Amino acid sequence: MCSRTTCWKRLRAFTLVELLVVIAILGILMSLVMAGAQAARRRAAVTKAKATISALETAIANYEGDMGEYPATGTATLVAALQDDPEDVHWNGPYMEFKQDELSEDELLDPWGHPYVYISVNGGAPEHRKKSYDLYSYGPNGTDDSGANDDIVNW
Numbered sequence: 001m002c003s004r005t006t007c008w009k010r011l012r013a014f015t016l017v018e019l020l021v022v023i024a025i026l027g028i029l030m031s032l033v034m035a036g037a038q039a040a041r042r043r044a045a046v047t048k049a050k051a052t053i054s055a056l057e058t059a060i061a062n063y064e065g066d067m068g069e070y071p072a073t074g075t076a077t078l079v080a081a082l083q084d085d086p087e088d089v090h091w092n093g094p095y096m097e098f099k100q101d102e103l104s105e106d107e108l109l110d111p112w113g114h115p116y117v118y119i120s121v122n123g124g125a126p127e128h129r130k131k132s133y134d135l136y137s138y139g140p141n142g143t144d145d146s147g148a149n150d151d152i153v154n155w
Helices: 004-012 016-067 075-083
Strands: 117-120 133-137
Touching: 016 075, 016 133, 075 117
Parallel strands: none
Antiparallel strands: 117 133
């Protein structure tokens, strides 16, 4: 038989098995939360890429309305055309301004760190919008899926 103090200490203590069960449950809950957070981050990145493409379309339309032609092919050329004054009397920009952390070597980067692709009738041959331009991101996988799978496109 145990004394009152000894029995009380046994009742208040956790066993190793109980601690391991609690740790296992916390681990399972953490993995569920992390999986949900990853999915939310992916959806946010896709939404950001779509919003950027939409904003670029508006800026390109304004540029084309003022200048009478689309900016020349190439992402770096597009960025320069939309924000740098060419000292042309018709230019009423800047049509869009870019943050330095969005650019790499003057090319606009998508949320996954890859440059957007811009192909204009002015110096290129767009495949999908033959009379204007194609503008797209390769998406999370960073590979050209010809506008399918996870590519984010303007057509």
